[in-house]
Amino acid sequence: MDRLIRDVASPECGGTCVFLGTVRSGAEDGPVTGIEYSGYEAMLEAELGRIAAEVGDRWPGARVALQHRLGLVATGEASVGIAVAAPHRAVAFDACRYVIEAVKQRAPVWKREHRADGTTVWVDPAGHPAAAGPA
Amino acid sequence: MATGTVRVLLFARYAELLGRNEIAVATVVPTTVREIVRRVRTECTGGAAIPERPLAAVNLHHSSLDAAVADGDEVALLPPLAGGRGDG
Secondary structure (H helix, E strand, O other): OOOHHHHHOOOOOOOOOOEOOOOOOOOOOOEEEEEEEOHHHHHHHHHHHHHHHHHHOOOOEEEEEEEEOOEEEEEEEEEEEEEEEEHHHHHHHHHHHHHHHHHHOOEEEEEEEEEEEOOOOEEOOOOOEEEEEEO | EEEEEEEEOOHHHHHHHHHEEEEEEEEEEEEHHHHHHHHHHHHHHHHOOOOOOOOHHHHHHOEEEOOEEEOOOOEEEEOOOOOOOOOO
């Protein structure tokens, strides 16, 4: 996160907004020890680049840095980090919200919950188990 | 009538269902994503488990099922994206 903040820092920017998406432990049918994120890596990189470019187009002067982790992320750790700096705080907040919503809608990433009992379950967009996977 | 090869990529649950993450589809070109999906569903072992209208991407861009597909294109069939419930 420190690196993302440094990436967007600029003397012209008076406000920086940060979002961290972190893995929660709660699940309807058992505690989660972590989430395994898999992704279409080439398209993820392209899509994050497009989202960042859209921020620049909609809010000239705004600077954005974002990263989505892939692989196993333990409960409590961050899977996605976003930093947006802008001359004024209203833009920083608006653009940061725009980025996370776009990432949620467009990033080709999938989640598999690792449960405390050793099983793994693919998670659908509603947060419900989509299908049982191999342990 | 031209023929070509389309590289189909599978991910997450779809890759698991078909037991593979890549399929080379020989086809008349140009074709559509819809036709590529039909071929995968009908010709690949386990393919019927993929929805008739899955999310898809062509050459790293989200695409509709009507999107054109050319020789050498990369078509990805995407399970519903992780997204979350909007509260995380």
